[in-house]
Amino acid sequence: MTNHLRRCHAKAEVDRVRVGIQLTSDVRVRFSGVYVCNIYRGDEVIEKSTVTSEEYSITVADLKNGDRIEFVPEDEKNCYFELQNVEIGTDFHWQEQHTLSYRGILVIQGKEDGKLQVINNLDIEEYIRSVIGSEMAPTCPLELLKAHAIISRTWLVSQLQRKARSQHPIYKKAKLKVYDDEMIQIWDVMGHSDFDVCSDDHCQRYQGLNPDNNVDEAINETAGMILKSGGEVCDARFSKCCGGISEKFSTCWTDxxxxxxxxxxxxxxxxxxxxxxxxxxxxxxxxxxxxxxxxxxxxxxxxxxxxxxxxxxxxxxxxxxxxxxxxxxxxxxxxxxxxxxxxxxxxxxxxxxxxxxxxxxxxxxxxxxxxxxxxxxxxxxxxxxxxxxxxxxxxxxxxxxxxxxxxxxxxxxxxxxxGLCQVGAAVMAEKGFSYTEILNHYYPNSEIKLIRNS
Ligand SMILES: [Zn+2]
Ligand SMILES: [Zn+2]
Structure with a gap:
């Protein structure tokens, strides 16, 4: 019984992900398809309705601190919702606002500071499909997209496992150590408490629906594949351009x-x-x-x-x-x-x-x-x-x-x-290297496994 429960729980951990999209005072959303709308106070539903193909504005006046609204699509494969004014590249030189579309469940949580936390709860493979077309252009070589699908999935599973096992304390904002003459600060995914990962460069770029045949093929051909090393799921980091040599973990995060x-x-x-x-x-x-x-x-x-x-x-x-x-x-x-x-x-x-x-x-x-x-x-x-x-x-x-x-x-x-140098890996793919060769190069001592069988 205990084993069965544990297994079910582990499966749930890797099937869906909660992505933080916006922290705002005014959510502008348009639904395409039928959504069941539940308003929760704690675990209790206090109001239930149905919404469809219309535009809504949800403000702090609609939602008390601690309450949340969940919009659950009747048909998750075909329904989607569109959010306005979604910020990408926050605090980086490519910061912009976009209107983006998403599949899955829309959750809006009332926060104590009068803000609304917008969260998208969706299937992991749908999330990865969006991530690889958000991190790189969907027109990039298929082998690069496949390599990226595996590392984006691997990184997510590794973060969810770390969170589930509570190996690290959950930091409210960031881990901060300040000594008299030293200021060391580390930002990591554990900074998120209302959701698993954010949608920006801090975690992985997740910019919603990005339909593309190349991306679909990369997802289908690598479904469920992750990188493991010594029996552990790799913390598969990646960045845009290494500069010639990739860096070790402890230069950027924990020791x-x-x-x-x-x-x-x-x-x-x-x-x-x-x-x-x-x-x-x-x-x-x-x-x-x-x-x-x-x-x-x-x-x-x-x-x-x-x-x-x-x-x-x-x-x-x-x-x-x-x-x-x-x-x-x-x-x-x-x-x-x-x-x-x-x-x-x-x-x-x-x-x-x-x-x-x-x-x-x-x-x-x-x-x-x-x-x-x-x-x-x-x-x-x-x-x-x-x-x-x-x-x-x-x-x-x-x-x-x-x-x-x-x-x-x-x-x-x-x-x-x-970890992986995105530009370097793109050039490798252009030169004809396969996704396994790309991953073997940037993640030595690792091997590809299936989530379910690993
Ligand atoms: Zn994040
Ligand atoms: Zn490089």
């Missing part, structure tokens, strides 16, 4: 590392060793004189325009190597505004700890009145840009034109760099 996330060169030619050694001098050399034979160094716009979403293509020119220039005043003000660190006027930015890709995990900000070490990579990226710096792999050059002091940051890659 643990995994064999399947060992840094690899973004090229299957393993005979060529990684010559970047992980110190400040070689970081400068690595960024200034990058290898030209790594996959994500591609400047081939015919490939990039096929594999990247339109809003990502704005960054194609400078994602592999980039620079950003600030005056001393601008940099001082930026760090104060973005993360509240005040050390007087900024004198220097010095890497304290770096990973194999050159990404800095602890950065010392030295000022005229003191210093502060910040980390990990996302906090560094947040602190040094109005949105987010493309990556935390950079070195600093200071200059003076006779009037003004400048800090120029020269950097490598886009994103955290851990």
């Amino acid at each position: 643990e590392d995994y064999a399947y996330l060992s840094p690899v060169r973004c090229n299957v030619d393993k005979a060529k060793d990684i010559n970047y050694t992980g110190d400040a001098m070689s970081l400068k050399e690595w960024v200034k004189n990058p290898p030209t034979d790594v996959y994500c160094a591609t400047k081939d716009y015919s490939i990039l325009s096929r594999v990247l979403k339109a809003y990502d293509q704005r960054t194609t020119e400078d994602m592999f190597r980039w620079s950003v220039k600030y005056t001393r005043e601008e940099l001082t003000q930026l760090i104060k505004e973005k993360i509240g660190v005040e050390v007087g006027k900024v004198v220097d930015l010095r890497p304290v700890e770096m990973g194999k890709s050159g990404r800095i995990s602890r950065l010392d900000i030295i000022g005229t009145l003191g210093h502060k070490v910040i980390g990990k990579e996302l906090l560094i990226r947040k602190a040094l840009s109005k949105t987010h710096l493309l990556s935390s792999a950079f070195f600093v050059e200071k200059s003076f034109d006779g009037q003004t002091e400048y800090f120029t940051l020269y950097g490598a890659g886009w994103g955290h760099g851990v």
Whole structure:
């Protein structure tokens, strides 16, 4: 009996996912098809009705704190709903608002701060179908879409398992450690308490219905496949452009590392060793004189325009190597505004700890009145840009034109760099590598298994 119950519970965990879409005061939604609408107070239904093919506005006046509305489609395969003003790329340079359509159940929860939390509860395979067409353009090579379907599914299952097992405490917003001279902050999926994953880059991009034959084929041919290593479901991370070498887990998140996330060169030619050694001098050399034979160094716009979403293509020119220039005043003000660190006027930015890709995990900000070490990579990226710096792999050059002091940051890659490099994997697929070869390359020591049989 106990085993049976446990098995049913485990099955439920991997069948459906609750995705946080919006936190808003006014939900604009249009339904296509018939939905049963239940209003809950706790576990009790206090009102029941049916809605169909019309547009609705739900505001905080409609829903008390703690109450929730669930719109359940009569036919989940054919009904869909359309939400207005959905924000994507929040706080990143590609932030935009869109009207997006979704399958599955729509849940709207009243929150204590007068806001409404909009959640989409749907089948995992439907979720993955949307994710792979949201992370990459549906026109990218089929082998890349298949590889992405497997890692997006794997990452989700791994997060749901971690949550279910309560291996990690649930953080209200973020894990934050502040010492006198050190500020280390880590954002992870455990920051979500009302739902499993959010729909933005923080977790995986989930931008609703994205019908495409290529995507359907990738989903059908990889149905239920996940990556495992040593009997465990992999925490299969991925990012846009590694910059030449992928990064280890602990540079970005908690202090643990995994064999399947060992840094690899973004090229299957393993005979060529990684010559970047992980110190400040070689970081400068690595960024200034990058290898030209790594996959994500591609400047081939015919490939990039096929594999990247339109809003990502704005960054194609400078994602592999980039620079950003600030005056001393601008940099001082930026760090104060973005993360509240005040050390007087900024004198220097010095890497304290770096990973194999050159990404800095602890950065010392030295000022005229003191210093502060910040980390990990996302906090560094947040602190040094109005949105987010493309990556935390950079070195600093200071200059003076006779009037003004400048800090120029020269950097490598886009994103955290851990696991699969999306641009590198796209180039591999273009070169004719299969999805298994792509996954074997970016996740060494892992193997493909079926969820049900694993
Ligand atoms: Zn998230
Ligand atoms: Zn790469």
